[in-house]
Amino acid sequence: MIARFLLQNMDRRAGIFLAILLALAVLVPAANLLLPASSPFHVPTSTLALWGKYLCYALLAVSLDLVWGYCGILSLGHGAFFALGGYAMGLYLMRQIGTRGVYGNPVLPDFMVFLNWQELPWYWWGFSSFPFAMLMVLLVPGLLAFVFGWFAFRSRVTGVYLSIITQALTYALLLAFFRNDMGFGGNNGLTDFKDILGFNVQAQATRAALFSMTCVMLAAGFLIARGIVVSKLGKVVIAVRDAESRTRFLGYRVDRFKLFVFTVSACMAGVAGALYVPQVGIINPSEFAPANSIETVIWVAVGGRGTLVGAALGAVVVNGAKTMFTSGFMAPYWLFALGGLFVVVTLFLPKGILGTAEALWRRRRKPETMPAAEPAPAE
Amino acid sequence: MNAPVPGALTSSLLYLDGVSVSFDGFKAIRGLSLTIEPDEMRAIIGPNGAGKTTMMDIITGKTKPDVGTVMFGGTVDLTKLDEAAIANLGIGRKFQKPTVFDSHTIEDNILLALKSKRTVGKTLFWKTEEPQQKRIDDILGIIRLADRRDRLAGSLSHGQKQWLEIGMLLAQDPKLLLVDEPAAGMTDGETAQTAVLLKEIARDHSVIVVEHDMGFIRELGVKVTVLHEGSVLAEGPLDHVSANERVVEVYLGR
Numbered sequence: 001m002i003a004r005f006l007l008q009n010m011d012r013r014a015g016i017f018l019a020i021l022l023a024l025a026v027l028v029p030a031a032n033l034l035l036p037a038s039s040p041f042h043v044p045t046s047t048l049a050l051w052g053k054y055l056c057y058a059l060l061a062v063s064l065d066l067v068w069g070y071c072g073i074l075s076l077g078h079g080a081f082f083a084l085g086g087y088a089m090g091l092y093l094m095r096q097i098g099t100r101g102v103y104g105n106p107v108l109p110d111f112m113v114f115l116n117w118q119e120l121p122w123y124w125w126g127f128s129s130f131p132f133a134m135l136m137v138l139l140v141p142g143l144l145a146f147v148f149g150w151f152a153f154r155s156r157v158t159g160v161y162l163s164i165i166t167q168a169l170t171y172a173l174l175l176a177f178f179r180n181d182m183g184f185g186g187n188n189g190l191t192d193f194k195d196i197l198g199f200n201v202q203a204q205a206t207r208a209a210l211f212s213m214t215c216v217m218l219a220a221g222f223l224i225a226r227g228i229v230v231s232k233l234g235k236v237v238i239a240v241r242d243a244e245s246r247t248r249f250l251g252y253r254v255d256r257f258k259l260f261v262f263t264v265s266a267c268m269a270g271v272a273g274a275l276y277v278p279q280v281g282i283i284n285p286s287e288f289a290p291a292n293s294i295e296t297v298i299w300v301a302v303g304g305r306g307t308l309v310g311a312a313l314g315a316v317v318v319n320g321a322k323t324m325f326t327s328g329f330m331a332p333y334w335l336f337a338l339g340g341l342f343v344v345v346t347l348f349l350p351k352g353i354l355g356t357a358e359a360l361w362r363r364r365r366k367p368e369t370m371p372a373a374e375p376a377p378a379e
Numbered sequence: 380m381n382a383p384v385p386g387a388l389t390s391s392l393l394y395l396d397g398v399s400v401s402f403d404g405f406k407a408i409r410g411l412s413l414t415i416e417p418d419e420m421r422a423i424i425g426p427n428g429a430g431k432t433t434m435m436d437i438i439t440g441k442t443k444p445d446v447g448t449v450m451f452g453g454t455v456d457l458t459k460l461d462e463a464a465i466a467n468l469g470i471g472r473k474f475q476k477p478t479v480f481d482s483h484t485i486e487d488n489i490l491l492a493l494k495s496k497r498t499v500g501k502t503l504f505w506k507t508e509e510p511q512q513k514r515i516d517d518i519l520g521i522i523r524l525a526d527r528r529d530r531l532a533g534s535l536s537h538g539q540k541q542w543l544e545i546g547m548l549l550a551q552d553p554k555l556l557l558v559d560e561p562a563a564g565m566t567d568g569e570t571a572q573t574a575v576l577l578k579e580i581a582r583d584h585s586v587i588v589v590e591h592d593m594g595f596i597r598e599l600g601v602k603v604t605v606l607h608e609g610s611v612l613a614e615g616p617l618d619h620v621s622a623n624e625r626v627v628e629v630y631l632g633r
Contacts, residue, residue, distance in 0.1 A: 005504065232505035235487055239480045246478045249439060250551065251466030251497045260499045 006223045009230045017309045018219055024051075025215035029208035045204055049279055052211040054319050056276040058312035059218045061299045063268035066225045068297070069306030070234065071261045072241030074159075076293050077166030078269050080173050081141035083287035085270025087177075088140055090190035090283040091124060092133035093201070097194050110192070111185045121183045130197060137274040138267045145266030146259065153255035153262075158244070167290050174288035189284025190277075201278050214275045218312065221268045225308055228264065237261055298338065302345050304352025313354055390453065392417045392555055392585050398437060398447030399609075407433040408444070408609040415555065420581035422596045422617075423589045425606035426630050431589045432475065434606070435557050439472050440465040452554070467497060471553035475560045475589075477540035481533030485524050485543060488532050489515050492547035514550070522546035522576070538569040545576060555585045562595045574598040593617075605630065 028051065031043040060082050067073045094109045103113040107120055126132040148169060152162055180186040199206040228234050239247045240254050248254050277283045286292075295318075303314020318341070325334040349356045393415040400408045408430045415421055425431050436442035437449060440462045449457040457465055466472075480488050493511060495501070507515075519525040522542040527535075532543060541561055548556050561577065562570040574595060580586060581601075590596055596603060596617055603620050605612045607629050613620045620626050 001504065228503070231503050232490070233499065233502040235483060235491055236502055238482060239491055242480050242482055243478050245441075245462075246474070246480070247491075248462045249466055249472050250492055250547070251463050253463045253497065256499050257502075260503075 005231070006227045008227065013309055014222075014226055017222065017312070021215045021219045021222075024055075025212045025219075029212050032208050033205060045207060048207060048211050050323065052207070052214050052279045053276065054316045055211075055214045055218050056272045056279070057296075057299065057319055058315040059214075059221045059272035059275070060269050060296055061303065061311040061315035062218070062221050062225055062308055063265040063272065064296050065300045065305065065308055065311035066228065066268070067262055067265045068300060069308075069311065070229050070241065071237045071258060072244075073258060073262060074163045074297070075166045075262075075265075076163045076290065076297065077168075077170035078265075078296055079290075079293035080166075080170035080288055081145060081266040081269035082273035082276070082292075083170075083173070083177075083283070083285075084141045084144065085137045085273030086277040086283040086287060087184060087190070087273075088127075088133055088136040088270070089274035089277045090193075091127040091136075091184075092130060093193040093196060093278060094190050095124070095128040096196065097192070100194055101192070109185070109190075111180075111188065112183070115180060117183075124183070134274070137270050141266040141270035141273075142263050145263045149259040149262040153258045156255075167293070170288050170293055171290050174285050174290075177285035177288060185284070187285060189282060189286075191282040191284075193278065193281060196278050201281065207279070210275065210279050214279070217271055217275060221271065222308060222312065224264070225268070228261065229308070233257065233260075295338070298342050300352075302341060302349075302352055304354035304356070304358075307352070307354045307358075310352050310354030314352060317353065391415060391450075392419075392452060393438065393587075394448065394450040394453070395434075395438075396448040398434075398444045398449060400433060400437065400442060400444045406609055408437070410610050411447070411606075413604060413611065415585050415587060417554075418581070418583060418585055420577070420586040420588065420599065420601045422599055422601050422603045423587060423606060424591070424593075424596065424603060424630065425612075428608075429606040430609040431606055432559065433609075435472060435559060435587075435589065438465075438557060439470060463497070466551070466553075469552075469554035470557065471548040471551045471555070472557045473541075473544050473548055473559055473561065475563065477537065477544050479532040479535075479540050479543050479547070481531065483532055484529050485532050485535070486515060486519065486528040488543055489518055489546055489550050492550040494550065494552045518546045518549050521549065521579070523572075538565045538573075541565065541569075541573065542576065545573075545580070549580060553584065555587070556580065558586060558588045560590055561588065562590060562592045570595055571598065593621075 028043055028048060031041050032045060032048050035042040060078065064075060064078045067075055097109065099106045101110045101113075103110055105113050108117060112120070127136070152165060157165065176182055177184055178187050184190065193201050195201065196206065199209075229237070236247065236252055236257055240252075240257060244254055273287070299314040299318045300311045301314070302318055303312065304310025318338070321337065321341070322334060325331065325337050345352060351359065391414040393413070395411055395413045398408055398411045399406065411430065411434060423431055423434070433442060437444050438457060440457065440460055443458055451457050451468060451470065455468060460468070480491065483491070490507065493515060495511070516525065519528055522545060524539065524543060524546070532540065535543060545558070545561065548558075558577065561573050565573060570592065577586060577588065577599065588599065602615065603617050604614045605620050605626050612629065613623045613626050
């Protein structure tokens with residue numbers, strides 16, 4: 001049933017996207033590990049790490065597209081779910097350090113020793129176990145989204161008001177995680193990781209494996225999101241986006257459908273964060289910054305809202321551009337470029353890169369048919 | 380389904396008694412009483428602000444009345460339920476402005492409306508079975524959109540959207556249909572066809588039609604209720620109410 005659910009109505013675009021991810025998962029680590037540095041096809045470890053980061057962002061973008069592009073919920077706080085997933089992974093990685101910390105305490109992380117804490121707080125318990133930590137990667141963002149969504153959607157908070165609350169949510173978490181008393185390392189966050197599942201996180205082979213894992217999880221996230229949006233539930237969700245009260249009068253409990261999609265999306269964002277942390281080697285409260293969440297919205301808008309593949313594409317394109325612009329002589333102009341990009345996309349490419357490319361492609365081939373899911377104007 | 384339910388307070392399908400509601404001090408509905416029998420079609424007319432749409436809002440759960448009784452099928456108190464629960468009881472509503480799902484195909488619009496379990500789980504793993512597909516095909520035939528089933532609903536003309544929405548109501552298979560101005564903005568030909576369609580539907584459903592178009596109501600040939608300032612002014616056949624002096628004064632004369 002699960003295979004049928006994930007593979008129903010498989011189209012060419014999804015097929016190509018999955019094939020590319022599979023190829024990346026195999027070829028990039030191979031080119032990094034097996035080819036000598038002199039080979040023109042060798043992928044340096046720094047590039048591998050950079051692309052691993054992009055693909056984590058792509059998974060975050062896919063999760064946001066699921067709620068924004070299809071359900072019309074403009075979440076300006078999706079970075080919070082990403083960061084919570086990242087912290088769950090960070091807690092696991094901290095517990096793996098053991099006695100190799102600066103203070104050599106076998107139980108307490110360095111920052112706790114520094115703060116004169118005597119024992120591990122209860123919410124750190126269990127995080128030395130990898131399966132438990134992975135469960136928390138899904139559960140913590142999922143539970144927060146569920147509780148938040150339960151109240152917001154039942155009270156019929158929609159549109160810009162909901163966006164503002166999500167923004168407030170991530171800002172509140174930012175302030176909370178800055179406090180040393182929270183027990184998550186304060187503004188320094190969690191870093192100086194040593195091992196993941198017994199492998200050195202800095203080792204080239206571990207980095208390559210993490211990259212492959214990121215490709216696989218992006219593919220899995222994409223398949224789940226696609227399975228949802230092409231199902232009848234996906235049609236209901238699009239109906240909610242376009243005519244919420246009509247859907248309600250058809251007998252659908254709109255709040256439950258929103259809650260389902262929002263929670264699934266938050267879990268997905270959590271996974272993206274968990275993959276991100278071992279690859280960049282640090283997680284700190286700045287990941288909760290509202291600006292991060294807003295940037296994610298821009299990736300999705302640039303790539304093409306309501307297309308899933310476009311969201312992933314947008315994340316890679318915008319972050320690729322960011323890497324280019326933030327190094328060298330163009331560095332001071334990145335924020336102008338980002339703002340300009342958003343204006344250009346809003347004015348000239350309202351359907352994003354993928355939506356526009358698709359419209360052109362279709363106009364050349366068959367003028368009759370129209371895209372299945374045309375997003376309503378932005379809120 | 381039309382036999383009186385044991386223990387029912389009334390044999391009527393819909394029973395409104397002494398219903399009042401006010402918004403910020405403005406009494407939109409004052410002491411409204413109305414009954415609809417099973418398989419009855421009723422036309423409701425009244426000038427702007429007479430409370431026609433508010434009455435529909437109360438029946439469908441969008442608005443809660445301040446006082447009064449709203450019973451469905453003799454036993455169910457509608458004032459205690461929300462929109463989704465009322466829809467699933469068997470009350471369908473067509474809005475004044477045609478509201479269809481523009482970015483879905485015509486067929487998907489019908490599929491979404493089709494009577495089925497509306498839970499998250501059931502819709503996530505939904506598979507359209509043969510009888511359901513046949514029902515969708517039948518409805519597409521009735522509303523004359525079968526050859527356009529794969530087109531997006533957003534590409535339809537105003538009149539076609541009205542029919543699609545009526546088709547969606549049929550797919551819900553409600554016991555009671557509330558239809559708000561089905562002929563608004565239609566050409567004369569479309570209006571006549573809509574009347575035929577509604578009469579067809581009324582053979583085995585109860586229907587309440589709110590309409591301004593007198594010619595359309597004459598074509599329906601049903602009992603008419605005239606609303607004025609939130610309560611019933613007159614009730615009876617069209618010729619009878621249009622002879623009523625008060626009705627002429629508040630509504631027809633203008």
